[in-house]
Amino acid sequence: MFEALLPWATLFLLANLAAGLWRIWKGPSDADRLLTALLFGTTSVAMLLLLSAWQQAMGMRTVALILVLLATIVSIAFFGMPAHHDD
Amino acid sequence: MSAGLLVDAALGLILVGLALQVISGHQLFRSIVFYVAFGLVMAMIWARLGALDLALADAALGAGLVGALMMVAFRRLVEFEPVQTADAGARDSTLVPVVALLSAALVAALGFSALPVADIEGRAGELALARLDELGLGNPVAAVVLVFRGFDTLIEMLVLLTAYLGARVVAEPRTRLAEPVQAYELPLVRSLLAVIVPIVMLVAFNLLWIGADHPGGAFQAGSMLAAAGVLLLLTGRLLPVERSTWLTRLALMLGVAALLLLVLAPMLAGHVAMAYAGRGALLAAEAAMMMSITLTLTLLFAGAPAVRVLR
Amino acid sequence: MTEWLAIALLAGGCFFIFAGTVGMLRLPDVYCRLHAMTKADNLGLLLICLALAMHEGRLRGALLLGLIWLLALTASTVSSHLIARHARARRIATGRFGR
Numbered sequence: 001m002f003e004a005l006l007p008w009a010t011l012f013l014l015a016n017l018a019a020g021l022w023r024i025w026k027g028p029s030d031a032d033r034l035l036t037a038l039l040f041g042t043t044s045v046a047m048l049l050l051l052s053a054w055q056q057a058m059g060m061r062t063v064a065l066i067l068v069l070l071a072t073i074v075s076i077a078f079f080g081m082p083a084h085h086d087d
Numbered sequence: 088m089s090a091g092l093l094v095d096a097a098l099g100l101i102l103v104g105l106a107l108q109v110i111s112g113h114q115l116f117r118s119i120v121f122y123v124a125f126g127l128v129m130a131m132i133w134a135r136l137g138a139l140d141l142a143l144a145d146a147a148l149g150a151g152l153v154g155a156l157m158m159v160a161f162r163r164l165v166e167f168e169p170v171q172t173a174d175a176g177a178r179d180s181t182l183v184p185v186v187a188l189l190s191a192a193l194v195a196a197l198g199f200s201a202l203p204v205a206d207i208e209g210r211a212g213e214l215a216l217a218r219l220d221e222l223g224l225g226n227p228v229a230a231v232v233l234v235f236r237g238f239d240t241l242i243e244m245l246v247l248l249t250a251y252l253g254a255r256v257v258a259e260p261r262t263r264l265a266e267p268v269q270a271y272e273l274p275l276v277r278s279l280l281a282v283i284v285p286i287v288m289l290v291a292f293n294l295l296w297i298g299a300d301h302p303g304g305a306f307q308a309g310s311m312l313a314a315a316g317v318l319l320l321l322t323g324r325l326l327p328v329e330r331s332t333w334l335t336r337l338a339l340m341l342g343v344a345a346l347l348l349l350v351l352a353p354m355l356a357g358h359v360a361m362a363y364a365g366r367g368a369l370l371a372a373e374a375a376m377m378m379s380i381t382l383t384l385t386l387l388f389a390g391a392p393a394v395r396v397l398r
Numbered sequence: 399m400t401e402w403l404a405i406a407l408l409a410g411g412c413f414f415i416f417a418g419t420v421g422m423l424r425l426p427d428v429y430c431r432l433h434a435m436t437k438a439d440n441l442g443l444l445l446i447c448l449a450l451a452m453h454e455g456r457l458r459g460a461l462l463l464g465l466i467w468l469l470a471l472t473a474s475t476v477s478s479h480l481i482a483r484h485a486r487a488r489r490i491a492t493g494r495f496g497r
Contacts, residue, residue, distance in 0.1 A: 002404050002453050007090030009446075012412050014097050016419040021101075023422050023431075024120050025108070031428045031485045033120040035435055038477050039422055041150070042439045042470060043415055044127045046446050048134060049463065053450050058459070059139040059302050062290070063130060063146050065466055069287050070151030070314050071473035072279060074123055076321050077158035079480045083488065084116070084165040273483070279476045286469070 006054035013047045034078050041071045098135065102128050115164070119157045126150040139302035140228045143294065147310040155317055156388060211235075222363060225300030232304065233349075233369050237361050241346040244376060248343055251383045258390055276322055287315040295377055299366055305342075305373040309380025316385030320394070327391030335382065335393045342379030345372040404453040411445030414438050427492045428485050436478045440471055 020043070023036040045064045052060035105125040112118040126149025133142035215235050216227055224230045232240050291311040298304030319325040349372050353362035385394065421434025447467045451460035 002401055002408070002449075005405060005408060007094060009408055009412055011090050011094050011097065013415060014094060014101070016415055018097065018101055019419050020422055021104075021124070024117065024124065027117070029428060029485070029488075029490050030116050031481050031488075031490060032431065033117060035428065035431055035478075035481055036422055037120045037123045038474065038481075039418060039435045039439055040124050040127055042435070042443055042474065043419075044131055045466065045470060046411070046415060046443050047131060049446060049450055049466070051131070051134060053453065055135075055137075057134075057137065057139070060134045060142070061459075061462055061466065062294070062302070063134050063139065063142045065290060065462070065469070066143060066146040066311060067127070067130070067150060068466055068469040068473055069283055069290065070147060070311075070318075071470070072283070072476050073151045073314060073318055073321070074154040074158060075477040075480045076276065076318065077155040077162075079484055080487075081158075081162055081484065082165050273480070275476045275479050279472060282472055283469075 003054070006050050010047055010050045010054065013043055013050070017043050017047075030078070030081060034075060038071065038075065041067060095135065098128060098132050102132060115161060119154070119161055122157065123150060123154040126154065140226075140304065140307065143302055143307040144310055147307065147314055151314045152310065152317055152384065152388075155321065159321075159388075223366065224369075226298065226302065226304075228302070229299050229304055229369070232306075233372065234361075234363055237346070237349065240376075241343070241350060244342045244346055244379065247380065247383050248339065251339065251387060254387055254390075255392060280318065280322060280324065283318065284315050287311055291315075291377075295373055296370075298373060299369060305376035306380060308373075309377045310384065312377065312381040313384035313388075316381060316394075317388050320385065320389050324397050325385075325389070325394045326397055327389040328393050328395050329391065331392035335386075338378050338382045339386075340379070342376035345375035348372070400452055400455070404449045407445045407449035407452065411442045411449060414442030414445060416442075418442060428490055429482065429492060432478045432482055436474045440467075440474055443467055443470055 017040060020036050020039055024033050024040075027033055045067050048060050048064040048067070052058055052064070102125065105121050105128060108121040109118050109125055112121065126145060129149055130142050130145040133139070133145055215231055219227055219230055222230055222234060224234075291308040294303030294311065295305060295308040296303075298308070316325065320327070349364060349368060350361045352368075353364060354360050386392070415438070418434045418438035421438060422431055425431045425434055444467050447463040451463050454460070
């Protein structure tokens with residue numbers, strides 16, 4: 001029963017991810033876009049964990065671990081970004 | 088229709104949509120964020136395809152390192168010209184439809200030529216899998232990268248070294264890329280580094296160690312360590328310096344040297360070139376490659392011939 | 399019994415990630431959206447981790463899931479802090495509902 005639900009849960013999270021893309025597109029500020037990318041990251045990690053249980057591939061958890069470990073790099077590189085035209 | 092098929096279709100569609108946004112978007116920053124998302128989806132697709140070695144590398148490079156690289160590059164762009172960046176690259180050439188059609192034709196031709204390949208006997212992949220047991224390696228990717236196609240890997244390491252040397256030649260001494268991002272003054276970042284960097288090193292060394300039998304290896308470990316190096320550069324813990332040291336140069340060449348040794352050493356013992364030298368030799372070569380990859384990527388990011396630790 | 403608890407946790411996790419997405423799309427300004435990202439999504443991830451750990455019932459797997467969750471928590475804490483500081487320094491305005 002639980003296993004049968006895993007693909008559907010993955011699909012549901014993927015739908016969430018796709019809906020979040022609208023916010024990256026719309027903005028309005030850089031901070032909004034980056035924030036959504038980070039949300040994207042958390043959802044991807046959840047999806048990878050579900051995928052690993054669904055496909056019985058525990059190696060995917062290492063991929064998820066790497067994603068959470070390196071999730072902050074982009075926001076640290078972003079911090080203090082000077083003002084620019086399309087913001 | 089099964090959920091698995093729906094997941095695959097949705098992942099594919101999202102990836103193509105993201106790729107379109109990345110290359111055709113009229114705002115550079117938006118395209119960069121889409122590219123970060125693209126890296127995440129790509130890693131997920133590799134994982135879904137069962138290509139964990141690629142998923143690991145893509146998680147470290149695509150989602151972490153390259154995003155930061157583009158963010159810092161964009162920052163420099165804004166510093167140089169704060170106004171014009173919005174529409175850079177948005178001009179459409181009249182050649183666009185022609186190039187698009189020709190590319191589509193090429194893709195279609197390649198696709199059709201690949202269709203009958205499924206029936207061919209004795210493909211390289213099957214041969215490699217069949218002889219995996221003789222090597223005593225559990226990970227077919229490691230066997231291909233280091234044994235069956237070891238020569239390609241040697242050339243890849245040479246390409247990396249050449250790319251670094253090329254960047255050194257082109258870079259002017261004054262155009263320093265990574266001015267530390269003042270984030271190091273923030274209290275949280277200090278604690279973050281204390282948590283993240285040791286775990287990144289642990290995971291990277293583990294990936295190197297298990298690489299012969301499980302997904303992992305020098306490239307994955309090297310890109311993870313390079314991501315840690317970038318984190319330390321961004322927060323000012325590592326500082327770019329102008330003068331290279333002999334130790335840095337040695338570490339840069341170590342990967343190529345180790346692979347050359349792997350090629351030539353069996354000849355001294357009377358075997359053919361690149362004869363399989365055992366697990367220990369592979370691990371040593373991978374460790375050397377990991378060091379070179381880490382240092383090359385970190386120095387490319389720093390835009391400097393060497394880095395030093397902040398004291 | 400464990401099975402049903404795991405299913406409930408999975409459903410709860412999906413719900414909170416959904417809530418995070420809705421918040422990201424509907425909340426009026428960047429400061430509010432930070433809440434959606436940091437709170438709802440991490441709770442969702444925790445519930446999903448718990449569901450998987452409970453379903454598998456192995457200590458090592460549960461520890462890895464716990465580590466992943468803690469690191470995700472650390473990452474989103476620092477990221478949201480940096481983004482909020484950036485937004486404040488740049489004087490990004492607060493918004494109102496219904497705009």
